[in-house]
Amino acid sequence: MKSSEIIEINASQKQSLDNQQLGTKRQILPLLPDIQSHALIISGIRRCGKSTLLHQFLNKLNRPFFYLNFDDFRLASFSFSDFSILNNIINETKIKLLFFDEIQLAERWELFIRNKLDEGFQIVITGSNASLLSIEFGTSLTGRHLTKELFPFSYTEFCSFFKLSAGSESLESYMEKGGFPEYLKTGNEDILRQLQSDIIFRDISVRYSIRDTLSLQQLFIYLLSNSAQLFSPSKLTSVSGVKSPTTVLEYISYFESAYLIHLLPCFSYSLKSQSLAPKKVYISDTGLIKAGSINFSKNYGAFLENFVYNNIRRIRKEIYYFKSKNNKECDFIIKSQDKTTCIQVCWELNSDNQDREINGLLEAMNSFDLDYGEIITFNSEDLILINGKKINVIPAWKKEWENI
Secondary structure, three states: OOHHHHHHHHHHHHHHHOOOOOOOOOOOOOOOOOOOEEEEEEEEOOOHHHHHHHHHHHHHHHHOOOOEEOOOHOOOOOOOOOOHHHHHHHHHHOEEEEEOHHHHHHHHHHHHHHHHHHHEEEEEEEEOOOHHHHHHHOOOOOEEEEEEOOOOOOHHHHHHHHHOOOOOOHHHHHHHHOOOOHHHHOOOOOHHHHHHHHHHHHHHHOOOOOOOOOHHHHHHHHHOOOOOOOOOOHHHHHHHHOHHHHHHHHHHHHHHHOOOEEEEEEEEOOOOHHHHHHHHHHEOHHHHHHHHHOOOOOOHHHHHHHHHHHHHHHOOOOOEEEEEEOOOEEEEEEEOOOEEEEEEEEEOOOOOOHHHHHHHHHHHHHHOOEEEEEEEEEOEEEEEOOOEEEEEEEHHHHOHHHHO
C-alpha cells in the first residue's frame, strides 16, 4: 500500500470516531488500566460496542492518539510489509498512544505490536476472535498484554440505555431484545441477522476455508434453538448435516472463538472426566435467539438460565454445571480463589418442581460443604432453611451479580 493511502484512511476513520457519540457508559470502563508496559486487549463479539468503549476510554485519557481500524475494505490488501510504512507514519506524528481495531486481520501483527511496545508506545487493541488473538499472545506478546472482555449491554446497561427501572417487565424485555447497542437503537432484527451472517460467513467460513456453509449455518441455528441444553456431537451430525462429530466440534470451537456461544463443562476433580462429560451451550446474547431461531417460541426457563449464565460469565470464567452420581443436577458452580458458589435457576419455584430444584442445589452444596446456596427465579423471592442450610430465592432482576 502507499503511505498516502494509509494516511487518508487513518484521517477518515479518526474523523468518524471523533464524530461518534459517547453513548451509554459501559460498566467495564473503570476497569480499563492506563498502562504503557503492556498492550491492553479488548476482545468481544462483533458489534458489542468495542469502538464506542474505545471512544469513552479516549475521552477519559484526554490525550492525542493514533487510530486505525483494520476491518475496513480499504485495508483489505494490507500486508506484513506495509507495517513498515505504518511505522513511519506513526513515528512522524510523534504520538505515543496507539489504538488498533481488529488488527488480528493483518498478517504477523504481533511482531509490529511487540516492537512498538519496546519503543515505549502505549497500545490498545480490540478484536472479535479470541482464538486468533490468544495464539499470538502465546508467542511474541507473552507477558506483555492485559486482556479485558466486552460483552453486549448487560441488564443494568440496558436499563440505563432505555431509562428503565429494574423489575420483571424490564427484565423480560431485555431477555427478548438482548444487548447489542445498534439493534436496541433501531429495533430492526435484520441487524442481528446480518451480524450472525457476517460472523458465520466472513469470520468463520472464509477464515477457516469452510465450503459447506449450509451445514455450518444449520448447526448454529440448532444451537440457537437449544440454548441451555446439553449437546452430543454425534447427535448434531444428523440435525446439521455435518459429516462427522470431529467436524462438529471444530465448528463449535469456531463459534466459541467468535463469541457467538459459550460452553459450560460438568464439574469434576478429574480433568479427563470433565473433558468426556457432555457440555451445555449458552448463546452470548439472548436477542440472537429470537432473531436467528427457526420456529421461535419463548422457552422462558432457557431464556432465564441463559441470562443468568451471561451475567456470571461477565464476572467469572471458572463456571461449571454439577451432576451427582444419582443424577441430581445444579445449574451453576462458580469457582473463585476464595469461595465456591452454587446457583440453581428456574422460572418459578412451585409444587411441581421445588423438590427437584431444591434437592439438586442441596446435593451440590453438600458436595462442596457449603451452608448457603441460591435459586434464581424470574420474579419469586423467598428464604428456605433446610437441614441447617440456607437457600435464598432471588428474582433475577434483583440479583447483584458483582458479588459472585
